[in-house]
Amino acid sequence: MKIILTTVSPDIESELDPRFGRCGYLLIVDPDTLEWQAFPNPRVAAPGGAGIRAAQFVTDQKCEAVISGDYGPNAYNALKAAGLPMYLFGSCHTPREAIERYKTGQLELLAAPAGRGRRGW
């Protein structure tokens, strides 16, 4: 099983990045073994559609859940269409901490998108 987290730098001890579409890195983690792999977010500075492309990446990597701080409306709709649960890391600071809470069922599941997203050019 693989889950994906948004981080500031490519490390499981890194700080979590609260932005989904515009995070620095996408960290793929196996919650059982804590094996991880980090991918830089190529769309961090894209003028628009960053959340959609990040959601595309998550489904392409066959991840089963996402943990981030915030999801824009486009990313929300995309991840919802893909049937992926979106978790909020809340007060956690590191991916390791968030995964621990995820495993014990303490992370909040997102019900509706938070931000307004970027539209147009």
Next chain:
Amino acid sequence: MSYIEPRDRKPMMIAIASGKGGTGKTTVATGLAVSLAADRKQDLPASSPPLFLDCDVEAPNAHLFLKPVFEERQEVGILIPQVDEARCTHCGKCAEVCQYHAIAVLGKKTLVFPQLCHGCGSCTLMCPEEAITETLDVMGLLERGPTPSGVDFARGVLNIGEPMAVPVIRQLKRWAIPESDQDVIVDASPGTSCPVVEAVRGADFLLLVTEPTPFGLHDLRLTVEVARELNIPAGVVINRDGIGDLGVEEFCNVKGLPILLRIPFDRSIAEGIAQGKTLVEIYPDAISLFQQLFSWIVNGVQRNFYPVSD
């Protein structure tokens, strides 16, 4: 006496722009259009009236001065993809080619985000299953009709909430095709971004309206860069002449930009404009000034007199 060249000349497209908002673009554009229309009335045989294009589609207001009666209307927008889920194999080619991330393939679902779509058609072209058809996403309205002063008037109006003005401007310029002998006056929006570039693209001459203040100068500098980038010869109109400082004049000297018209800072002009009058209605003598301005532009452009680079 008419200052305008004989009709065997090539018709001109003159775009009016300014970096700063509220400098008097529409005042100059409407005054010029009305003056050209007045001159045409004496032509024998009758020549086509000037075509006025209000390209400030986010906030068009030239109609308040020219008072056209619209006779033609056309809804415009962009073609956005619609995916036939029965034919889609979720191969992801459409998402791969989309520069704007407006289409995504998420597992067994292909999702379109219309607000991000630019209507380029790449996804439709690349779909190996021919599962994508295109439907018109209406973004605005085009309108055209004559004015009492004899101007052929057309404008685009962007629908509220639509983020992209460029497709409406582009289609206005394609829809309102001028007659072979028709001069075109383009009233652009303020600023220097995509809508302005789209509005002034293809113009024979760019008339930059500014005011003699540090604010006017700052934004004039930016607009001159747009003109240089697009290789369009440019000249300057100083509005509210008599206020501010000499910065604009010095800048025009250094850049080789001709100052073609000065409109004085005058209370009666402000009062007239506040009542929806054109400059020609406020000062009938302005007709000959605008005709002279037009003549300078035509002669200068035909002789490559106005530089397109520094």
